[in-house]
Amino acid sequence: MATKDVVLSAQGPLAPQAQMPSVANLNINKSSRVQIGPKFVTVTQNVQNAEMVKGKCLCFDLISGHSYGGLRCAVAVFVCWSLIVATGLSVYFIYIVLPSQRTRLDLGVQADWYLRRQDWQAMPAYDVEYLNTPVPYAILGHSGLKYCDNKYDCINEMLYIQRDNLRRELGDIGPNFLIAGNGDLFEGRGANVVPAMVSSWNRKSIAIMLLGDYRTEIPKAIQFERIDFLLKTLVEKGALKEDYVLYGHCQVKTHFVSPGLNVVKELRRFSHWKDDNYTTCLTLPLPKYLWNVVKNSSRTERVSCVVALVAVVICVTLIVYFTTRPENTDDTVDMPPHEWNITRQMWLAQPYNNSERTTHFDPLFIVIVQHSVSNECRRFVSCAAELRNLQSYFIDTKQYDIPYNFLIGNDGRVYEGRGWGVVGAHTFTYNRCSLGLGFIGDYREEINPFTRVTEAQLNRTHMLLEDGVRLGFLRPDYQIVGAKDLQVTASPGSNLYNALRQWPNYDHQKRFRGLSCEQIYEKYKNEHL
Incomplete structure (x- = not known):
């Protein structure tokens, strides 16, 4: 029998429709696979190039007699993948996102202790x-x-x-x-x-x-x-x-x-x-316990312990060597308080009895600026620690409190030293009739690296001095000088000194050098500076 193009089904090739041949005699011996007479095989197909559509979706063979069989397969795939993605996102949200959003539990205790x-x-x-x-x-x-x-x-x-x-x-x-x-x-x-x-x-x-x-x-x-x-x-x-x-x-x-x-x-x-x-x-x-263990152990046990201890030490050393500490983002995060004017209590100053007052010369004529020649600090925690170190140094070695009335941190905050109306210990001869400001850092450009004064520091200093005028501790026509304008010193450092010279209140005439507080007061008390 001659064959033409065949149609493929899942069971194998089927011959195309043709007229049945004429058979005169047919002998059949024990065959169950022979059909006498016409046999009709219905093949459901998508008529497209006369081929049977065979689809596979999610490990199942889909043979569909409808044109939308492939669409059903695509929908099933989409639903299954959506469930997988949703499950993954839920696990991520529950076990990673939510725990990372937790914060410290506050006990709600409101007490000074x-x-x-x-x-x-x-x-x-x-x-x-x-x-x-x-x-x-x-x-x-x-x-x-x-x-x-x-x-x-x-x-x-x-x-x-x-x-x-x-x-x-x-x-x-x-x-x-x-x-x-x-x-x-x-x-x-x-x-x-x-x-x-x-x-x-x-x-x-x-x-x-x-x-x-x-x-x-x-x-x-x-x-x-x-x-x-x-x-x-x-x-x-x-x-x-x-x-x-x-x-x-x-x-x-x-x-x-x-x-x-x-x-x-x-x-x-x-x-x-x-x-x-x-x-x-x-x-x-521990000492007695270890001694009892060693004393009651055999030589083999002691050797085994030594070997194990050496192995542990080597492992720990390797772990420490190859393990890096998580990056500390402390440098980019400032802690509260976020006020710009920090009191002694806020930076945890030691109590000190500063009893000598500037009352006789109030309101003051002179603001003297110095630098601390100490480490820079750009966050509240660091600046507060630096002030405590400075105060401890002066109390331990000089037997007096931190010498400045106020200090200006590199974070732009103003820190209360001795405060308003208190005699400082910053500039010999002028302490009783001046306000002493100390800028934290070393501002000498001749020494590298040096501290650079910032706009935030200068702006906050202006705000502080305006407060002094408003409170009656400074004259409205107060004059700003660097310590080097009054004495032989490099303070407040060339970088800060050059910035001060641009201020309208800066004393370019150096009129106070060589005068005592009484002389300054008598000479300028009725004169507009």
Whole structure:
């Protein structure tokens, strides 16, 4: 039988329609595959070049007798991919986007003994990981460092601990909260942030630390009252479970002295405290334990331990070497307060009795500008720290307060030094009858690198001096001079000095050089400058 073009089906080739041949005799032996008479095979097809459409969609063969079979396949693919994408976006949103939007839980405590991070001028954390609150445990420890019982010393201790913890790559100060000897309660990492105190317990506990070494210090009742208040508040805010368990640091990290024997003995006063591993807190700490382990081990065990220790040291060294610390964006973020005029209380100045006043010469004629010849600072935290360093230097070495009436930071803020109406210690002979301004930095262009005065600094200085006129501390026709206009000195540095010379109030005549305060007052008190 001659064949022409064939039509393909899923079962194989089919002959085209033709007239049946005439057969006279037909012998069939045991065949089930022979059809006697005409056989009709219906092939549903899309008539296009006389071919059968065969489609595959999502691992199924679709043979459709309709022209829109391919469209159904496309819709199915679209729906399935849409579900996959939607599921992926949901997972990303729930597990990545939403956790990244969390913020520190504020306890809502409004009391002068509760200091939030901004109150003790904490540096921004390098890394923040949030707890799945509420957590079932609270752990109490001590810093093992300097004891403090006044706000200024304790703030310095907090800053020291945070710097130390950052150097040890903990990402921030370790505990969630810290308590001073006078009962002041400091926010550390905060109520809903994973602490860094006991590695295996960090993600299921809130860490509380007493400032000081309570192996020798005696804890005060006010400290325990504040701990109890804190724990109750954490439960109310949903950070701690109602049936939480309180442990001492040494109970979860055996052969460890924290929180100190004198605190451990008082833990029974807390209703949620449990005495698990309590006896380990009362035995000698790590040295004796290690000695007993070494003494009771075989030579093979000791050699194995040494080999393991060397391997651990090598691994840790390699990890530290090849691991880079996350980039600190602290340089681009300024912390509050965002006011331009910063008081002594805001930069945490030490109290000092500056009793000598400029009353006899008020309102003052002269504004004397100097530079501090110290490190630059371009954020509030840095400038406040620089002022505290300067004040400590003058108190410790000169036995007087920071010498300037006001200081101008590189961040453009004005920081109160001795303030209005107080005699400074900035320019010998002229202190009693002048206002002393100190610009933070070294503005000598002859020395590289040098500090460049900014428009923000100059503008804020104008604002300060306008306030002085308005408050009656400065004459409206006050004159600005650099310290070098009155004495043999390089201050305030050529870069700043050249900027001052452009001001309309600058004293180009150098009329005050060589005169005492009394002479200046008598000569110019009735004269317009």
